[in-house]
Amino acid sequence: MTIRGTLDDPVILAASRLGIVKGVGNNMFEPNGTITRQDAAVMLQRTAKVLDFTEPQGNSKVFSDSLQFSGYAVEAIDFVSRATDKSTGNSVMACTGNDKFSPLSPYTRQQAYLIILRLFNSLS
Structure with a gap:
């Protein structure tokens, strides 16, 4: 695999290996x-599968x-929109308004923080 930029972060390397x-x-x-x-939805679904959360x-x-x-x-979009944060009842990843998922919109850091917390809460 060709890498653009520097890739020496062990977390990224581990995520790739997984x-x-x-x-x-x-x-x-x-x-x-x-x-x-x-793309974030795909990575979140893969993360959930690594953690044995499959359905x-x-x-x-x-x-x-x-x-x-x-x-x-x-x-993956179906998966993350069905998975539910057990502490709040919210979907791990839901619409951005007007019943849209906005698949091509950028995944922001703010969304990442919230959605990763929701995924964690859906596992416990």
Whole structure:
């Protein structure tokens, strides 16, 4: 795999070895690139599987922008929108407003903090 930028972070290397991150395509990995919400959903689902959490209990959500989902992300988006934070009842990853998931929008640090906490709470 070709790496753009410096990649010496043991956490990123571990995530790669566990299959949580797989690169940006064409055998390339871009550790400093932007992550879309659908790519984040894929990584969150892979993380949950590594932690043996494979089947969320919630109901499937219908998003008004589902035609914008890339094929590789459909299952993951369903997974993270069905998984529920047991302490709040919120979906791990839900709509951004107007029943949209916004799959191509950037995944922000603020979203990451909140969503990782929700994923953790859905596991316990």
